[in-house]
Amino acid sequence: MRYVTVFILSLIFWLLLTFRITLPNLIVGSVASIICSAVFTRFFIKNVYKLLQPHRYYWFIIYLFVFIWECIKANIDVAYRVLHPAMPIRPGIVKVRTTLKSDLARTLLANSITMTPGTITIDIIGDYLYIHWIYVRSEDPEIYTRMITGAFEKYIKKIIE
Numbered sequence: 001m002r003y004v005t006v007f008i009l010s011l012i013f014w015l016l017l018t019f020r021i022t023l024p025n026l027i028v029g030s031v032a033s034i035i036c037s038a039v040f041t042r043f044f045i046k047n048v049y050k051l052l053q054p055h056r057y058y059w060f061i062i063y064l065f066v067f068i069w070e071c072i073k074a075n076i077d078v079a080y081r082v083l084h085p086a087m088p089i090r091p092g093i094v095k096v097r098t099t100l101k102s103d104l105a106r107t108l109l110a111n112s113i114t115m116t117p118g119t120i121t122i123d124i125i126g127d128y129l130y131i132h133w134i135y136v137r138s139e140d141p142e143i144y145t146r147m148i149t150g151a152f153e154k155y156i157k158k159i160i161e
Contacts (some may be wrong), residue, residue, distance in 0.1 A: 067152070
C-alpha cells in the first residue's frame with residue numbers, strides 16, 4: 001500500500017509541476033513515479049492510513065500559521081541584531097532533546113528549526129538535536145529546549161505521530 005501511495009503522490013506532484021495532462025506527459029510521469037516509489041518508499045511513513053485522517057490536515061494548517069509566525073519573529077530578531085551598532089550576538093551550539101519518535105517527525109522538526117532565521121540544525125543523534133543558535137539566551141537545557149522546539153514539536157506530534 002505504501003508503494004501505491006508514493007506512486008500516486010509522485011504522479012500528482014508531477015502533474016502539478018508540468019500542468020499538462022497529455023498521454024506522453026502521463027507516460028513520463030508514470031515512469032518517474034514508479035522509479036520514485038521504488039527508491040523512496042522505504043523513507044515514507046509506515047502507516048499510510050494516517051494520511052486519511054482529516055484532523056491531521058487541520059493540525060498541519062495550524063502548524064503552517066505557527067511556523068510563519070515564528071519565522072516572522074525570528075526575522076525581526078535577526079534584523080535587530082544585524083542593525084544594532086553593538087551587534088548583540090552570543091552564538092553557541094545547544095543540545096536539545098526531542099520527544100518525537102519517528103524519523104519523519106524529527107526531520108520535519110530539524111528542518112523547521114533550520115528554516116527559522118537565527119538557528120540551524122547541525123546534527124540529529126538519537127533523541128537529541130544539535131542546534132547552532134545565534135543568541136543563546138539560557139544555559140538551562142529545559143528553558144532553551146522549550147524556546148527552540150516548543151512551538152513546533154507539539155504540532156508535529158499531532159500531525160505525524
